[in-house]
Structures are given as structure tokens and as C-alpha cells.
Amino acid sequence: MARQKVTDLVERLVAPVLRENGLELVETEYKKEGANWMLRVFIDRPQGAVDLDDCAKVSESLSILLDESDPIPNAYFLEVSSAGAERPLRKPRDFERAVGKRVYLSFYEPYLGHKEVEGTLLSFVDETLEIEVNDQRLPVLLDKVASARLSIVW
Structure with a gap:
């Protein structure tokens, strides 16, 4: 599956999980690093900081959704993290x-x-x-x- 299609699909899957938790999607990356494929989801909270519990909750929910739909043909590592203090501005x-x-x-x-x-x-x-x-x-x-x-x- 093409990288853009993977990130688009992941964004659709994670959207309800983020809404339920008062979070928003900042960016999704799917790229190869060395021998490994990495799927990274960067999240933020409009009214405050994202903490480790937020990242864990989103990671767990998204992992289940990805396992159910199995849209990515190869093995990959999933990372969910805060966009950080110097977050990118894109939209x-x-x-x-x-x-x-x-x-x-x-x-x-x-x-x-x-x-x-x-x-x-x-x-x-x-x-x-x-x-x-x-x-x-x-x-x-x-x-x-x-x-x-x-x-x-x-």
C-alpha cells in the first residue's frame, strides 16, 4: 500500500478515538527507517498538554483498529506521541x-x-x-x- 494511502487510512481510523479523548491529530508519518517501517501518529490537546496516558490510550485503541482492518501488508512499529513544544504548523x-x-x-x-x-x-x-x-x-x-x-x- 502506498505511503499516502496508509497515512490517510490511519487518520480516518484514529479520528474517532482522538475526538472521544479531546485530542487532535497533528501529523501522521509512515516511512522506512533502516530495515524497519515506522508508523508515527503525533497528537495534541487544544487546551493543554498531551501526557503519556493520552499517548498510551490512543496507541492501544489504534493498534486494535489496525489489527482488525489489517491495511498495512508489512510489519511496522507504531508510535503515538505528543507533537511537542515546537510542533509543526501545516494546516x-x-x-x-x-x-x-x-x-x-x-x-x-x-x-x-x-x-x-x-x-x-x-x-x-x-x-x-x-x-x-x-x-x-x-x-x-x-x-x-x-x-x-x-x-x-x-
Whole structure:
């Protein structure tokens, strides 16, 4: 089964489990690492942190669902974990929730003189981000962003 089909199927299977537990899906990965296939499911809780019990509960439920439907022809390892403090931002709702927070963006090619920026996300409207970098407001078209994530200042 193609990787995209596996991740799509896993996302459909895990959706009800996440809803029941007040969690949301951040990302699903299915890839080969060395000799092993890894199926990773990253979760988050909109109103707070994900803990080990959340990950264990989702992992157990998803494992049962995957065993019942058996959609993946080869052996794999299942990992369910928190998206983490520097979680990726991919979907519009990720950016909407990140308004007011510190973010890191990298671009496909230099954009307005920058290959990457880190600052406070001021707004996200009509596929355009406005980020404050060094006391300057920088408008960024979402289709210019290669990757984005929350950024924690230590």
C-alpha cells in the first residue's frame, strides 16, 4: 500500500478515538527507517498538554483498529506521541492557533531578503501570515513557506 494511502487510512481510523479523548491529530508519518517501517501518529490537546496516558490510550485503541482492518501488508512499529513544544504548523487551523506565538519559518527560496525568519505571528488571513521580526512587520505568503513550526525561546 502506498505511503499516502496508509497515512490517510490511519487518520480516518484514529479520528474517532482522538475526538472521544479531546485530542487532535497533528501529523501522521509512515516511512522506512533502516530495515524497519515506522508508523508515527503525533497528537495534541487544544487546551493543554498531551501526557503519556493520552499517548498510551490512543496507541492501544489504534493498534486494535489496525489489527482488525489489517491495511498495512508489512510489519511496522507504531508510535503515538505528543507533537511537542515546537510542533509543526501545516494546516490553516495550526496557523490560526499560533497567532500571538513565536514561530520559525523557512522558505523555498529567499523571500523579501530572508531564507528563514523567527518572530511573533501577528495574524493569518487569506493565506497570508504577518510576522513581527526585529520590530518589523513582515507579510509572508503561505505558498512561499517550506516549513513552519512553533518556536520556544529558552
